[in-house]
Amino acid sequence: MKKLTGKLLLLLGLSALPFMGLAQSAKTTASAAPVSAIPAVTLANGVKMPVLGFGTFTLKGEVGEKSVAAALSLGYRLVDTAAIYGNEEAVGAAIKKSGIDRASIFITTKLWESHSGYENAKKAFEVSLKKLGVDYVDLYLIHWPRGDIKGSWKAMEELYEAGKIRAIGVSNFEPEQLAELMKTARIKPMVNQIESHPFFQQQKAQEANEKLGIQVQAWSPFAQGRNGLFTNPVLAAIAKKHNKTVAQVTLKWLVQRGIATIPRTSERAEMQENLGIFDFELDAADMKKIAGLDTNTSLFSEWRRK
Secondary structure (H helix, E strand, O other), X not given: OOOOOHHHHHHOOOOOOOOOOHHHHHOOOOOOOOHHHOOEEEOOOOOEEEOEOEEOOOOOHHHHHHHHHHHHHHOOOEEEOOHHHOOHHHHHHHHHHHOXXXXXXXXXXXXXXXXXXXXXXXXXXXXHHHHHOOOOEOEEEEOOOOOOHHHHHHHHHHXXXXXXXXXXXXXXXXXXXXXXXXXXXXXXXXXXXXXXXXXXXXXXXXXXXHHOOOEEEEEOOOHHHHHHHHHOHHHHHHHHHHOOOHHHHHHHHHHHOOOEEOXXXXXXXXXXXXXXXXXXXXXXXXXXHHHOOOOOOOOOHHHOOO
16 A cells, blocks of 8 residues: 555644654653553443544554554553554454454444445445454444535444444534534434544533534544643643653543543553553643643644535
8 A cells, every 4th residue: 555645644634754652752651550440431322432542543564563462462442443544454463363352342443535425335344344354343433524424324324223333423523514414314423533632622522522422532632742742831740740641641631521532652651651541530720721721723724624
């Protein structure tokens, strides 16, 4: 597969910088909680989804397989991928080689916009299943609110009812786009995966999703280190107070808001670090200080085309 171009990376909401530890490597170390402590959120249909998962964008080929294998060995049980990431085969290989019971791993993949529409969506889903080497996925998302959304959703509803998908949802849908989808949907989305981090907190979007019974899941919780997240003085002070790292404080802040998240890295130490968020709590003062960082503006505006 051809290497993703910078333009496509930006379209996906990510920079062209390689994700190999990124700015997180500048953080101090801290012990992680036992992986058994990872809780789950319950989706509208009763399916349980780990509140903390492992993202895989840019982790392809051997690096992707080894990264997923490492994450699974540390106790991650949610792996997030997508057709456009070009790594479903690597993800599937790592899961198969792990020896972990398939039912214990929550697999998310996504439908890309060029495959939208009723027939195309069904075909694309089967391709993803084959690449992953599984006979069902736990969560299937419309990656972007583009193309034939109604046709795609109808196909996903049927796949859900056929038992090939345990939960269906969307990604990057704004409240208005959700409302439009709900006009014709027989089954409402169970998850909406959106940008959410200290600088773009999406409070109103979260409220809108929760009113519909839709679980919010945050991608890029560290904003790729943009706006100097890992050295932000407010986050750094809170991290010092709790003897934690900025990354851990950021993830904990999301989880305490009721938002699931999928940080990603190819570095085993950072995978372990990101698990260490279940042995402390942020107090009301901490949460208020982080709320004050919100600019209410996306840090990835380059891909927010209509």
